[in-house]
Amino acid sequence: MVSAIPQTRPARTKKRVRSAPYIFIGLAVLYLLFFTAFPLLTGVNLSFTNSKLLNPSAGSYVGVDNYTALITSGAFMKSVYTTLIYTAATVIGCLVLGTASALVINGFLPGRAIARTIMVLPWAVPTVALALVFRWIYNDTNGIAGDVTQGLGLGQVGWLIDPNYGMLAVVIATVWKLAPFVMLIVLAALQSVPEELYEATRVDGADAFTTFKQIVLPQIAPTMRVVALLMTIWSFRRFEIIWLLTGGGPVDATTTIVINVYRQAFNNGNLGLAAAAGVLGLLLSLIVTVVYFFVEQRATKANGVES
């Protein structure tokens, strides 16, 4: 083995092309192939059949029938629209609230450690516990949210039973849980902004907003873009918060694509149709990712050489 040790680093990394890395990474790759890639392909295959939940193997191929049925059905297109609304609202809500929280908590503040801990707390609460407490807060007869709206003279709002408020209720709960995550990331980015930059603007007498726009924002922009991508992809596939809070209701007001997929498969038993809806949802995520990498490359080019 000793003879295999090259003398310099670049040579070493080149020469070390052997079976070892494939063995090391192979286990994980095979595992993912078996538990994600294979089911994914099976799912794509299912989407071209009319399989039913009760007897999955009895389905026959129906070509692109499922896809045409979905695209021409108002219900599916509405779930796409609902997904986009939910995604836009939660991503913007989390980015704005998370960044604002990070700016507030960055730098000296009395009781900063405690404040920071409490502000991060929602992110650490399991989704099922979150759903339980928010359902109770939104409860239409005894929920505290209703007490608040009545106190404000808005009357009793049926947060989870009124189709006009279902989406808002779900978005609030999602932002509550995920804005702290954005806050943590932006906070880390803010702490890498050199202090001299602040000093310079302070001497210039710039106000807080100008400082943020001219100095801070350009520094944290790359981080924000990554977070925006992650939040978008996660929002497209988010299931548990919505399912546990509203189950897609009231009257389909929060039926996103993934809720649609699950209901189609496990309530209606239409595996083929469900799979097709899932594939279309995945395509949406792929498009966003591709657009992100395109935008990111242009941004990198525009800024000159950057790692």
Next chain:
Amino acid sequence: MIGRRNLSIGVRTLLALVLVILAGFPVFWMINTAMTPVDDLYSNNQRIIPDFSRTLNIFQVLVSDSPFLRWLGNSALVAGGTTLLSLLLACLAAYALSRYKFVGKGLMTFGFFATQMLPEALLIVPLYSMFMTLGLLNELYGLVLVNTAFAMPVAVFLLKSAMDTVPYEIEESARVDGCNALTILQVMFIPLIAPSLAAAAVITFFDGWNEYLFATTFIHDTSNWVASTGLASFIGEFTTPLDMVFSGAIVFTIPAAIFFLLMQRKIVAGLTAGSVKG
């Protein structure tokens, strides 16, 4: 200028207070509801200060009147299994990604990232029929297997970025001494990246602990339920007293909250490492 800075501390303190109340309220409400007798919950003058004298009593009721302890135990088994399996696979994969150049490396890295994009709701249908064929439905280790598929890639990215910071010279000397790569990984790397390994363990553990979708779809026997399914089953039914439901939610939340708060910085690094650096 100094005046402006001082003023902004006042404003920021006020804003921070508002944010703390907004962020903390639902958690406070969870505690408050658990500590309030059920009759008071449905009356018009709800308590807004938790009655902590009920603490012991309510948790006793929870343990004796529901299979909650059993569900928590199942959750711990699933989460523990997910952690062990994920870390084993992730350590090896991360070592390959960090220390070797090989054909297909970029593709595999993308593959790991792509798992973040897959909607569980799409995979669950084929996985369900796959598990039915393999006899994995209704089994806790079935949940371990499926949770690992989603938790492990995150651990890979976290561990890879930790391993990248370990200098080459360290393994060089070991290699001269005739150690093979696996020994180097075990003896030299693992101790050096221990903090990141701990963070990865927390992430994967609570992936398994919190997971609900697969648990509710794959497990039918209530005795094999995990705590997330058990708690969710209280939703929409009125037979379980609310104070008991929320004491369960608190017990379920506490371990997750403590570990997440302790590990927050590392976890954020892990969750973003894949996309930032990969």
